[in-house]
Amino acid sequence: MSVQLPDEKPEALVFKYTLEVSPQKLWRALTIREFRARWLPDLAESEPEEEATILEKQISYKMREKVPPFLETQVTFRIADNDDGTAMLTIIHQLTDARIRQQRDAANSNHVPMMMAA
Template sequence: MNDQLPEEKPEALVFKYELDASPQKLWRALTIPEFRARWLPDLAESEPEEGATIPEKQISYKMREKVPPFLETQVIFRIADNDDGTAMLTIIHQLTDARIRQQRDAANSNHVLMMIAA
């Protein structure tokens, strides 16, 4: 029998990239739909989330899968300046779909199951 606890699922996927572009150029690529469609086609038609945008520093988009179960996710792009004029891009991708976030009791939770008579 295995006494180890299962690993918790991470809340988000985080990717960091050092890019050979200025932060201003990267910001334009993330915010202008025609540019965004070239390298992020799934976000081409998405609108930024209100209240989650910090001009030239952070922008957030909601995505929905095109195939069942049509899960919703949030993608956050953060831009930081490097000392040499290039940009550090951090991408945070997290599952936000309420159907997944619901806590469910384990099958062996020892809760008393009661049925209501009709």
């Protein structure tokens, strides 16, 4: 078990599932909008933009929250074949919003802000 310090931020949330469907059927569920809306209603509501695809193996969607602060994330679905004909689904959810990645000085850093001269 690893311990995460309070100031550390995880790079991504990773979930792995073994599903009793063929990888081809799972691929269709992830890539056809009508199927995706039934299977993943929250993703469908976010009006995702498709970002990257490796045919029948991986698809990524860029999403934006519908409520403030409207953060942007990337959700990647990876499909692998299991020996018994089932599919292994790996979901990687990563916060990609540039506003979160900005480093800010602490309020008590004793750092005097200076403006750059023209």
